[in-house]
Amino acid sequence: MALNENEKINEIDVNELDCRDTKTFWEKFGNIFRSKSLWMLHYCTGCGAIELPPTMTSRFDMERFGMGPMATPRQADVLLITGYLSVKTLRRVIYTYEQMQTPKYVVGFGSCTLNGGIYYDSYAVISRLDYYIPVDLYIAGCMPRPEAVMNGFRTLLDMINKGEAKGWKRYLKYNDWYKRNQIRALGEVYVKDEFHE
Amino acid sequence: MTTFFSAIGLVLLAFFWQVTLSGIARKVVARGQKRMGPPFYQQFLDIFKLWSKGSITHGFIYDFGVIMALGGTIATLIFVPAGNFVVFKGLDNFFVITYLLAIGLLGMAMSASGSGNPWASIGVMRGLTQNLGYELPFLIVVLSLIYDYKTGSISGIAEAQQGMGILGWNLFRMPLGTIVAFVSLLGMLGKKPFDTPIAPAEIASGPLVEYSGKHLGLLMLQHEFAQFIEVGLFVNLFLGGGTVIEFLIKYFFVYILATMIGNVMGRFKIDEVVAFYLKVPLLLAFIQALIIIFTGLGVSVWL
Ligand code: SF4
Numbered sequence: 473m474a475l476n477e478n479e480k481i482n483e484i485d486v487n488e489l490d491c492r493d494t495k496t497f498w499e500k501f502g503n504i505f506r507s508k509s510l511w512m513l514h515y516c517t518g519c520g521a522i523e524l525p526p527t528m529t530s531r532f533d534m535e536r537f538g539m540g541p542m543a544t545p546r547q548a549d550v551l552l553i554t555g556y557l558s559v560k561t562l563r564r565v566i567y568t569y570e571q572m573q574t575p576k577y578v579v580g581f582g583s584c585t586l587n588g589g590i591y592y593d594s595y596a597v598i599s600r601l602d603y604y605i606p607v608d609l610y611i612a613g614c615m616p617r618p619e620a621v622m623n624g625f626r627t628l629l630d631m632i633n634k635g636e637a638k639g640w641k642r643y644l645k646y647n648d649w650y651k652r653n654q655i656r657a658l659g660e661v662y663v664k665d666e667f668h669e
Numbered sequence: 670m671t672t673f674f675s676a677i678g679l680v681l682l683a684f685f686w687q688v689t690l691s692g693i694a695r696k697v698v699a700r701g702q703k704r705m706g707p708p709f710y711q712q713f714l715d716i717f718k719l720w721s722k723g724s725i726t727h728g729f730i731y732d733f734g735v736i737m738a739l740g741g742t743i744a745t746l747i748f749v750p751a752g753n754f755v756v757f758k759g760l761d762n763f764f765v766i767t768y769l770l771a772i773g774l775l776g777m778a779m780s781a782s783g784s785g786n787p788w789a790s791i792g793v794m795r796g797l798t799q800n801l802g803y804e805l806p807f808l809i810v811v812l813s814l815i816y817d818y819k820t821g822s823i824s825g826i827a828e829a830q831q832g833m834g835i836l837g838w839n840l841f842r843m844p845l846g847t848i849v850a851f852v853s854l855l856g857m858l859g860k861k862p863f864d865t866p867i868a869p870a871e872i873a874s875g876p877l878v879e880y881s882g883k884h885l886g887l888l889m890l891q892h893e894f895a896q897f898i899e900v901g902l903f904v905n906l907f908l909g910g911g912t913v914i915e916f917l918i919k920y921f922f923v924y925i926l927a928t929m930i931g932n933v934m935g936r937f938k939i940d941e942v943v944a945f946y947l948k949v950p951l952l953l954a955f956i957q958a959l960i961i962i963f964t965g966l967g968v969s970v971w972l
Contacts, residue, residue, distance in 0.1 A: 502721030509714040533704040535695075538711050543869035546881035549722075573881040574723035 500635065506549070506575055507633035509538040510625075513548035515568060518555020520581035520615045527618045534622070537629060545571040550628070553607075555615065556584040556591050557598050563658055569605050576640045579628060580610045581621075589614060603653040606639030675756045676747045683746055683897040684890075686917060688712045691893060694928040701932045712893075716886050724882030727784045732884075734780020739887050741772030742894045749901045750824040752916030762821045763811060766902065773895060774800065777876060777888070784879035792875020795939045796866035802946035803856035803863075806954040810846040810853075813958040814839065814906060823902065827910030838909040846957040847907045849950045854923075856946070857899040860931030865939045900924050 516524070527534050528541065542548040545568045557565060569578070580601050583589035588599030601607055608631065611624035631637040643650060692712040699706025726732050747756050748766050755761055778797060781789040815821050818829050830837045840847045856863040867875045880888055900923055904910065908919045937945065 498721075502718070505714055505718040505721055509711065509718045530703045533699070533706075535699060535707050536705050538707050538714060541869075543873040544878045546879055547874070547877070547885055573725065575721075 502575070503633055503635055507629045510550055510577075510629065510632070511540055511542040511548050512550045512552055513545055513568065513572070514541045514543055515545075515551065516554050517557055517561050517565070518553075518581070518584060520554035523581075523615055523618050523621055524552070524554065527621050532618045532622055534625065537625060539625060545569075546573065548572055549575065550577045550579060551605075552579050552581065553585050553601055554581045556589065557601060558596050559598060559657060560596075562598055562604060562654075566605065566654060574640055575632075577608045577628060577632065577637050578605055578639055579624065580607045581613075581616055582611065583614050586610055598657060604650065604657065606642045606650070608637040608639045672756060675754070679747055679749075679751060679754065679756055680743060680894075682751060682913075683894055686920070687893045687897045688716065690921065690924050691896075694925065697925060697928050698932050701929070716889055719886030719889065720883055722882035722886075724880075724884050726884075727879060730783035731780050731879075734776045734778075734783060735880075735884050735887050735891075737776030738773045738780065739776075739891045739894075741769060741776055742891045742898070745769040745773065745898055746894050749898050750827065750905060750910065751901060752827070752905075752910045752913045753824070754913045754916075755824045758824075759822065761823045763815060763823055764821055766823070766898070767808075770895075770898065773891060777891070781876035781879075786879045788872045788874075788878040789876050791872050792866050792878070795872075796876060798939055799856055799863060799865055799942050802943040803853040803950075806849050806946060806950035807853035807857075809951070809954040809958055810843075810849050811906065813846070813954075813961045814843075817961050823905050824910065827905045830909035831911075839907045840909075843957055843961070845953050845960070849954045849957065850903060850907055851923075851927075852950050853946075854899060854903050855927055855930065856942070858896055858927055858931075860927050861934035862931070862937050863942055864931075864936060865942055868936060896924075900927075 526532055534540075545551075549572070551565070551569055551572065553565065569576070578601075580586065584591060584597075585601040585607070588594070588597065591597040592599055598604065609624060609628050611620055613620050616624070628637060689709065689712070692707070692709040695711060696706040696709055745766055748761050748769065750756075750761050774796070778793045781793045814826060818826050820826065820829075826839075830839060830842075835841070855861075859867060867877060872878070877885065877888065900920055901916075903923060904916060904919045908923070910916060911919065
């Protein structure tokens, strides 16, 4: 959704946060394991999803790095936003992202997640993903080839090992900012929770 | 005191051996699909990573069920002899193991239902239904074994097969019963034709759908221990136990064979699972039991 130019959206620089001061010994230790076993959520939004089957199967074989698909967001570590995100889908992406457990990472595929791509200024598609959820890594291309996807994953694993993929900490710290942007795009929603009534 | 230390030793042995084998099994599956596959220690990395993650709770029953499943499975595990390495000598009775194993299963079922996710309830329902399917043929075969050897002790049955070398194994004395038990073993391990309870593509991992982080790590551990119990029982009852080293080698072959068979199979629907188990393996199990009752031990007449 096109943003209202009069509203100043980026008044704080969320990417400035340095989380290195909270990096304890156990966190460094855990990062070694986290960077060798990464489960991705089986969730596809746009055209880029079509590059995932070749990345998973025999030719490129993502399981070599310990990456595998997971069926439920509770078990997954990494959320792949594979392309354009309509406003309807954004709400589901936010629900999904918030269900994942804490060391969690987001990878944006292609130019649509960066700046809207060919859907720039569309009424139904958001134009920048990292206003709404924190993105750790973008993979360039429209759409990225499996080589690029694999390369992106390797970079992500290195970043996790060094403790640089800290989008989830940013989401915790600047939650107000992200929530405000989400509400601006989606409007307030009343979620009917039948189970806990 | 020695009992305590040998119990710890058995649990550690089960942990390292079975988790390594799970990693090798993933490699075997990958080679079957012409992939390289993860390194053989991948399963360790997965478990330790899960323990380093955050997790949420859905209430007391949810937490307690996980502990009960893991505790019940470890309690069962120390009754299972690994070849001639028996922790509780004279107490390793088949009935003890059968009853204790239910604790792990029920803890898991309780906890999964406590998470309140409808997929979890469906998965638990499928798991217990599948249990109904494979228990019956397996129990009939093992009961006829117990009838013949006049002992319910696992290590007793394993030792009774020792004398005649390889021909003394129940694998050769009662091939029908071994086939039935192996098909039941596939169901217990949840290998491919019978992986209905945790069908990721249909019911999003079934009972595991709400587990995350540390809870999931503990349940993975529970699953590995349960697999050790099931394969260990099969090796002791039908492949003649042996020393610890022999036991582990036989274990390796049985587990990898089950993985390879699972790798080339599709998945049954849950009603097909029960219908299959209650037709072919149950019939074979009855035939085997009748042979044993009327002619002495299996085909020992001509061995
Ligand atoms: S970047 Fe290109 S390939 Fe990716 S979602 Fe947008 S239009 Fe499709």
